[in-house]
Amino acid sequence: MAVVDGDGLVVSANDGLADLVGTDAASLRRRAAAELVDLGADSRTWHAYREVLRGHRSRFRCTRRLKHPDGRSLWAEVTVAPVPRSRHVLLSVADISDRRELQARLRHLQMHDPVTRLPNRTLFFERLTSALEHASCDAYDSYDAYGEGGTGRIGLCYLDLDGFKAVNETLGHRVGDRLLAAVATRLTECAENDAYARGGGHLVARLGGDEFAILVEDSTGTEQLAALAGAVLAAVQRPFDLAGQRLSVSASIGVVERAAAGTTVNGLMQAAETTQYWAKADGKARWTLFDPERNAHRMTRQALSSTLRPAVERGEFALEYQPLVGMADGAVRGVEALVRWNHPRFGTLAPNRFIGIAEEDGSIVQLGRWVLRTACHQARRWQAERPDARPLFVSVNVAVRQVWDSDLVADVAEILDETGLEPGLLQLELTESAVMGSAGRPLRALQALSGMGVRIAIDDFGTGYSNLAYLSRLPVSVLKLDGSFVRGFQDEAHPNPADEVIVEAMVCLAHRLGLTVTAECVETAGQAERLRRIGCDTGQGWWYSRPVPPSRIAALLPPAP
Known part of the structure; x- marks a missing residue:
């Protein structure tokens, strides 16, 4: 301790303070107290100290790192407070080096993974946040400690081990932990080699489970990240020898590299996780670079x-x-109902943009029921508008999930009863892969629908199982040839005889089984003529008409015979 006068000079000091600064108590008299404990190092501390000396502030406390004359450093907690009934202040200095060391050790334990000794998720995000804040400055205006300009870019390799769960389940968590530690060592070596060759700071962290990340500050471009990811992939794929266990694993790596300006922590991590998922989905044991177009498609989906x-x-x-x-x-014999989504944000969407999504999340049941009801109502309206015309049948696509997740037979019966449409004027289309493997409930549903008089058509025939034995056992009345066969007829000057032979054989087979044949994707007069000559019963495609609103169909209706 030391008593300090209003001018900041030491009036008296004890031996403890003298020992702390490496001198004797007598020599401290009349010395500036601020110099002893470095209170003038920054303006805020200096101002607070002066305020206490002037009596405008009751006290203040700060932490300082002091240099002892013998060369060692120590951390000190400095307190300055007025002496009661005096114009002097009391300066107290406490050595808190042990406390700071303990805090540092506790922080290290808190911020590092105990299995791999790598920085953990908390420290990774702390470092990433700091890196984005500093690296987002203009690359030409920011300089590092060596006076070299930063790139203003940031890169991330987000890694997940393939099949690590199986290692834990078959060999136990102890072996799994050893594997994680060995992987961490190899990742660190790859990062250090890249950092040494190219410069910049690299942080390897374990984010949890079998997920790791390598953060590359001031990256030089996608080539650097691609090379690093390739090196990591090769390193991880080398066999591991772990206490008598020889293990081989692989990894899926998502790679993101971009300008730091405008990049957020959440945005970067989301891109990295998405890209790592792509690497998994594309077959694992690979690295994949973030693709904005693919991501935009995913976001749209x-x-x-x-x-x-x-x-x-x-x-x-x-x-x-x-x-x-x-x-x-x-x-015109009939029409196929094709659903469109008039999306308020993305405009008019064709079925290929949303039917797959609807099948995945189950909403195809609700949507399919709406399509079926709307199409049947429309068919009845055409009959009312043109009582003199031959009634059209309406063909509606049905997804397999509609058969499994709803009572399709009951839905069809209810809608036919509601609309008054004759069952023979309704055709339900199912894909070949769905119909050919039908058994159990789907087969019973098809048989019940056929028994009601509803026509069953196999859509895209010739591209799925093509198990012809099923055709004689299923209640199918129509085959719709896939458009790929029809497109084979496009070169009318040099036709491929094989295409015609295949189509003719399928048409002949269908007719022998009592089925009618519809050719899809007919686009030219030549295609239409060749298909007519082969024996196709009906055709569908742009040569005849594009899909049109219901108001346009009434004008196409033929008169009743």
Whole structure:
């Protein structure tokens, strides 16, 4: 301790303070107290100290790192407070080096993973946040300690071990922990080698489980991150010898490299996690670079998925109809109902943009029921508008999930009864892969629908199982040839005889089984003529008509015979 006068000079000091600064108590008299404990190092501390000397502040406390004359450093807690009934102040200095060391050790334990001794998730995000704040400065205006300009960019390799769960389950968590520690060593070596060769700071962290990350500050571009990811992949794939156990593992790595300006922690991590998921989905044991277009598609898909169910209730869907034309006379026999989503954000969407999503999340049941009801009502309206015309059948696509997750037979019966449409004027289309493997409930549903008089069509025939033995056992009345066969007829000047032979054989087989054949994707007069000559019953495609609104169909209806 020391008593200090109003001018900041030591009046008296004890031996403890003298020992702390490496001198004797007598020599401290009349010395500036601020110099002894470095209170003038920053303006804020100096101002607070002067305020106490002037009596404008009751006390203040700060922490200082002091240099002892023998060369060692120590941490000191400095307190300055007025002496009662005096114009002097009391300066107290406490050596807190042991406490600071303990705090540092506790922080290290708190911020590092005990298994791999790598920085943990908390320290990783702390470092990432700091890196983004500093690296987002203009690369030409920021300089590091060596006077070199930073790149203003940041890179991240987000890694997940393939099949690590199986290691834990078969060999136990002790072996699993040893594997994680060995992987951490190899990741650190790869990061150190890259940092040594290219410069910059690299942080290897374990984020939890079997997930690791390598943060590259001031990255030089995607080439650097790609090279680092390749080195990591090769390093991880080398066999591990762990206490008599020889293990081989692989990793899936998501790689992101971008300008730090405008990048957020959440945005970078989301991109890295998404890209690592792509690497898993693409076959594992690989690294994948973040692709903005692929991510935009994923985001669009996610946005569509989250709004699909309420979109039916909001009336955002509409149907267009594509004619099915008799090839012998060119008369319209029926129409296929094709659903469109008039999305408020993405505009009009074709079925290939959302039907797969609807099948995945189950909303296809609700949407399919709406399509079926709307199409049947429309077919009845055409009959009312053109009582003189031959009634059209309407063809509606049905997903397999509609058969499993709802009572399709009951839905069809209810809608036919509600609309008054004859069962023979309704055709349900299922894909070949769905129909050919039908058994149990789906088969019973198809048999019940056929028994009601509803026509069953196999869509995209020729691209799935092509198990012809099923055709004689299923209640199918129509085969719709996949458009790939029809497109084979496009070169009318040099036709491929094999295409015609295959189609002719399928048409002949269908007719022998009592089935009719519809050719899809007919786009030219030549295709239409060759398919008519082969024996196709009906055709569908742009040569006849594009999908059109229901108001356009009435004008195409042929007169009743």
